[in-house]
Amino acid sequence: NAGVTQTPKFRVLKTGQSMTLLCAQDMNHEYMYWYRQDPGMGLRLIHYSVGEGTTAKGEVPDGYNVSRLKKQNFLLGLESAAPSQTSVYFCASSRRPGQGGETQYFGPGTRLLVL
C-alpha cells in the first residue's frame, strides 16, 4: 500500500518554464489537496479537490492550475514558473469530512527550485 506518492521528488526550472507535478493516492479518498511549505510561512493550501472532475482554489492559488481527471490523481501545473514559486510542494488526501477519520495523508513532497 503506497499511500500518497508524488512525482518528481526534485526539479530545477528556469523562470518562464512550465511543469506539472503529479500526485497519486491508492486509498480511494475523495478529497485531495496541494500545499506549499515555505520557511516562516508554514504550509499553505494552493488548490484542492472534493472529487473526480472538481477543483477549487485555496489560500494561494495564483500562478497554479490543477486537474483531477481521475479519482486517484491530482495534477498541479505551473504554466510560467517564477522564482517566488521556489518551495516544497506537498500533496495530501483524505476521506470526505463527515465520514469519520478525516486524517489527511501526505506525500513525501517535491522540492522545486526556480532560477
Place this chain on the structure above:
Amino acid sequence: KQEVTQIPAALSVPEGENLVLNCSFTDSAIYNLQWFRQDPGKGLTSLLLIQSSQREQTSGRLNASLDKSSGRSTLYIAASQPGDSATYLCALGGAGGTSYGKLTFGQGTILTVHP
C-alpha cells in the same frame, strides 16, 4: 480568518523528560484539530486527530487536548526519546461553508531530544 500560533518555536530537552507543546487558535468554530510530525526533508505524518466534540485523544506516549473555549490545544509527550526529535505541527480543520475540512497550519515547534 483562522490564525494558528505554536509556542515555543523550538525546544531542546534531555531524554526522558515529559514535555508540552502548545497551539493556540483565533476561531473556535472548528471541525477538528490535528497534530502532525514532520521529519527533516520528509512529508507530514498524522499523530492525533481530535474532533470538535472531543476533549482529548491518546496514542501511546502522546496525549492531545482541545479546549475550544480558550482556543488552545496541547500535545503532551511522555518520557521523550531521541527518536521524537522532529517538527510538530498543529492544524485546524474549518467548520463551515467553504472552510469545511480544510486545514490551517501553525508554523510548528522544532523539538530536539538529546541523549
